[in-house]
Amino acid sequence: MITGKDVEHYAELGRIAITATEKKSLVKDFEKILEYVKKLNEVDTKHVKPMNGGVFFYNRVRSDTVDLERKSDKVNEVARVTRAFPKSKDGYLEVPPVFTE
Amino acid sequence: MQLKDLSISSIHTSLLKKEYSAVELTTQTLHAIKEKDSEYGAYLHVMNEDALKSAQEIDLTIARNDDLPLLGGIPFALKDNILVVNHPATAGSKILKDYRASYDATAVRKLKSAGAVIIGKTNMDEFAMGSSGENSAFFSAKNPHDVTRVPGGSSSGSAVAVTLGEAVCALGSETGGSVRQPASFCGLVGLKPTYGAISRYGLIAMASSLDQIAPFARTTMDVALAFEAISGYDSLDGTSKKDFKFHAKEVKDFSLDALCGLTIGLPKEYFIPGITKETQKEIDSAIATLKSFKVKFKEISLPHTEYALSCYYIIMPAEVSSNLARFDGIRYGTRGGSAPLGEMYQRNRGEGFGKEPKRRILLGNYVLSAGYYDAYYLQAQKVRSLITEDFTKAFKSVDVILTPTTPTQAFKFGEKMKDPLSMYLSDIFTVPVNLAGLPALSFPSRSARKLGGALPVGVQLIGKHFDEATLLGVSKWYEESISVS
Numbered sequence: 001m002i003t004g005k006d007v008e009h010y011a012e013l014g015r016i017a018i019t020a021t022e023k024k025s026l027v028k029d030f031e032k033i034l035e036y037v038k039k040l041n042e043v044d045t046k047h048v049k050p051m052n053g054g055v056f057f058y059n060r061v062r063s064d065t066v067d068l069e070r071k072s073d074k075v076n077e078v079a080r081v082t083r084a085f086p087k088s089k090d091g092y093l094e095v096p097p098v099f100t101e
Numbered sequence: 102m103q104l105k106d107l108s109i110s111s112i113h114t115s116l117l118k119k120e121y122s123a124v125e126l127t128t129q130t131l132h133a134i135k136e137k138d139s140e141y142g143a144y145l146h147v148m149n150e151d152a153l154k155s156a157q158e159i160d161l162t163i164a165r166n167d168d169l170p171l172l173g174g175i176p177f178a179l180k181d182n183i184l185v186v187n188h189p190a191t192a193g194s195k196i197l198k199d200y201r202a203s204y205d206a207t208a209v210r211k212l213k214s215a216g217a218v219i220i221g222k223t224n225m226d227e228f229a230m231g232s233s234g235e236n237s238a239f240f241s242a243k244n245p246h247d248v249t250r251v252p253g254g255s256s257s258g259s260a261v262a263v264t265l266g267e268a269v270c271a272l273g274s275e276t277g278g279s280v281r282q283p284a285s286f287c288g289l290v291g292l293k294p295t296y297g298a299i300s301r302y303g304l305i306a307m308a309s310s311l312d313q314i315a316p317f318a319r320t321t322m323d324v325a326l327a328f329e330a331i332s333g334y335d336s337l338d339g340t341s342k343k344d345f346k347f348h349a350k351e352v353k354d355f356s357l358d359a360l361c362g363l364t365i366g367l368p369k370e371y372f373i374p375g376i377t378k379e380t381q382k383e384i385d386s387a388i389a390t391l392k393s394f395k396v397k398f399k400e401i402s403l404p405h406t407e408y409a410l411s412c413y414y415i416i417m418p419a420e421v422s423s424n425l426a427r428f429d430g431i432r433y434g435t436r437g438g439s440a441p442l443g444e445m446y447q448r449n450r451g452e453g454f455g456k457e458p459k460r461r462i463l464l465g466n467y468v469l470s471a472g473y474y475d476a477y478y479l480q481a482q483k484v485r486s487l488i489t490e491d492f493t494k495a496f497k498s499v500d501v502i503l504t505p506t507t508p509t510q511a512f513k514f515g516e517k518m519k520d521p522l523s524m525y526l527s528d529i530f531t532v533p534v535n536l537a538g539l540p541a542l543s544f545p546s547r548s549a550r551k552l553g554g555a556l557p558v559g560v561q562l563i564g565k566h567f568d569e570a571t572l573l574g575v576s577k578w579y580e581e582s583i584s585v586s
Contacts, residue, residue, distance in 0.1 A: 010466040014422060015429065015443070016459055017451030029460055030467070032522050037411040040480050043487065050482030051489060053340075054296040054310045055538035055566065060339045080186070080203035086436040095431055096442050 002030045102126070104133055104266030109175055109323045112269065116163060116174050123159035123174035127152050127218050130176045134221070134267050142242040143261035145181050146189050147221035152176075155218045162216070172330055173216030178268035180259050181222040182229055182305040183314065185209050192305045193225040193255075195238045196434040196453030206303020207338070208272060208314050208331040215330045220268050223258030228425065229274055229307045230457040231255045232282055232527045235518055238455050244286060246556055250511040253283030256317070260287040263317050270318045270327045276307050277413055278506075278531025280315035281543035285506035285559025288545040290324045290576060291317045293531075295567045296538030297342035299328075300335030308420035309340075311413075311535040321544065321576040325349040328569065345567055355574030357394070363575070364397045366499030370406035371530055375508045383546035383558035384505050390547070390582055391503075391575070399499055403491040408484050409533040414525060415468050415481035416536070422465025425458060460521065489537040496565050501575060504530050506543040506559030530561060540569045544576040547583050 007026045011018045018026070078091065087094040102121060115121055131149055138144050159174040179185065182192040184202035191197045205213065212219065226236035234242045234257025242257040244250040245264045252261045256273025260283035263271045273280040275293040284291025292315055299314045306312060316327035329349040335341045367388075372381075388398060430436040430449030440448060454462070468477040495502060507527060517524040534541040543559040560579075562572045 006467075007463065010463040010470075011459075012447075013466045013470075014426075014459075014462045015446040015450055016454065016462065017447040018459065022456075022459070026460065026463060029521050030464065032520075033414060033464065033525075036522055037414055037477070037481075040408055040411045040415070040484055041476070043405070043408055043480075043484050045480060045483035045487070048483040048486050050479055051486040052310075052482055055340075062336065062339075084200060084203050085432070086199075086430060086434060093432065096440075096445060098442055 002027055002034065102129065104130060105319075107266070107269055108320050109171060109269060109326050112175055113169065113171055113173070116159070117169060119163070123156040123163070123218065124153060126174060127156035127176060127220070130220055130267060133265070137265060138267065140243070140248070141245060141261050141265060142224055142240050143258040143265065143267055144178070144221045145191060145193070145224050145239060145258065148185075148188060148219060151188075152218050152220050155213070155216075159216055159218070170216045171326060172212070175217050175270065176220045176268045177212055177217045177327075178220050178223050178259055178262040178271035179209065180225050180256050180271070180273045182225060182274055183209060183272055184303040184305070185219060185222070189222065190305065191238075192229070193227040193237045193239065194454065194458070196428050196430075196449070200433060202303075204303065206314075207300035207335045209303060211331050217330070223256070223262055223271060225258055226255035226457070227455045228305070228421075228458050229255040229276055229279055230421075230461060232278070232524050233512070233514075233517065234258070234283075235514065236455060236457045241514065244511050246288065247511065250513055250556070251286065253286035253511065255279040256283050256315075259317055260284060260289055260291075263287075263289055263319060270316060270323055272327070272331070273315050273317055274304055274307075275313050275315045275535060276311045276417065277535050278528040280317060281506050281531050281541060281559065281561060282528060284317055284543040285545075286511040286557065288557030289317050289319060290321050290542065290544050291315060292324050292328055292542045292569065292573070293534060293540060294328060294332065294569055295342070295540040297340050298332045298345055298347070298540070298567065298569070300338040300341050302335055302337040306424040308417040309424065310420060311417060321573055321580050322349070322352065324542075325352040325573045342567070347569060351570040352573040352577055355570065355577060357578070359574060360578050361395045363500045363571070364399055364498070365391065366399055366401035366495055366502045368401050368403045368406065368495070368502060368504060370403050371504040373508070376505055377509045379510060379556075380505050380508065380558050383548055384560060387546050387560045387579065388503065390579060394578065394582070401495050401499060401502070403495060403533070405484065405487045405491050406533060409488055409536060410525060410529050412481045412484045412488065412536060413532045414464070415477050416485065418461040418465035419469050419478055420465070421458070421461045422469065425454075425462055428453065457521070485536050488533055492533075492537045492539060492563070500565075501571060502563040504561045504563070506530060506561040510556040510558060534563055539566060540564045540572060542569075542572040542576055544579060
């Protein structure tokens, strides 16, 4: 059983404010969806390995360096990224204080 | 020129013969959008200036008698979750309404260098979550075959744009059927490529282990040419396949002998009572047409099919809950007020996300929670293995699998919005392919290849990993056979 309190908890984990009306309808949706997906438990998976990705099961690593060769417009690259910030100051991303008194 | 009748090769020939210029074609396309699009809602953002600029470059190429690439001057539309530098990319969400992309997606970079003219960004269900286009935070795109019906989703606008002739080809994205289902509802060819065939760099992620960029067009060859242009290895996507390169020529050269030699499987789990009479009739007629070519058919079984949708609705929300964490109003999105950090996140996300993303983020948090992880997420991953194995076994005795793309034709607006589960069920035949990472194509059956006729029905072909050429080959022969009869 899913309660309003549960939904509140998962909304908090997702950092999402929800209204009382949303909460009510989410409880209903959750019940229906969870009832439907429950049938997965019928499947015997004792000797089955989980598929934890798309198709290929290995890690592909690369060196953590900026590949400037790829960039057609090296100078404006940084400016374009910072322009996408909701708030910025001197080319830095501006964030609200994490610790307040 | 009739925009709806144009194909890549017909445009290419006309441009070379100077029957019209690339600028004229682009101008006419932009004009068509201005005239009609407010009624159909295919586009969220039209790139008038940039489109004309690329068309001018193509005309210069022609004037200089330089080689004109096949995609040179071809009008393309892009789903609004694919990044084009300096242009908006809302992903159909309010939370990204002011965002402008700071780089080109790899698929976009490839299209640009192939000379394609990018016309604009198309409408979609918010963050590609939905099967009707109704979850767009802006407005719903309408099905050109019947405006009281949905065009399908989540790549709703891309499908509508191509159907109306407001683009020749369009890119959408697939997570559980978001290109095949609208292709089926609008009477288009849509190809969901093998996972890893097209770079996902610059595609706003929904569920990373399932997402693929996928092309739409009115003909099979146009889909093949678009796929050729955008597929291939990209070091910027860690899941991109290293040695894969698709050649559209394989489809052009796909011979009648090759077609006749095929065995197509009909999985009994897909031919269920939920399929409407009209859909069943069209599927039977497509099978009969292929049989007339001496293609062999065989009943097969994919025993775990009935668990695919449940499996999908655990794995996908789990990945969504993590991928959508970045939209917080700090790095992306709209920042409101000066509340303490925690409250600010909650408010930005509460106001910025619509119903469906909220539902899926919360569901994802639930299935990943301590205590539920093994019962839901791990079990779903294991069932995903079994679904994939079903296909592997089936492909030992058949070359291709044929099913309906969707159980019904396009449904009415509002019909499924109150009950999310009924909306989810419209993807029941497309989801298994994404779980197994396979390629699949939807092509329109005979009945509704022209606007104004019956509602379209899509036929789905599922293939072996990286065997897109066979799927496109079968679709090409079907298309040719019904255009002569």
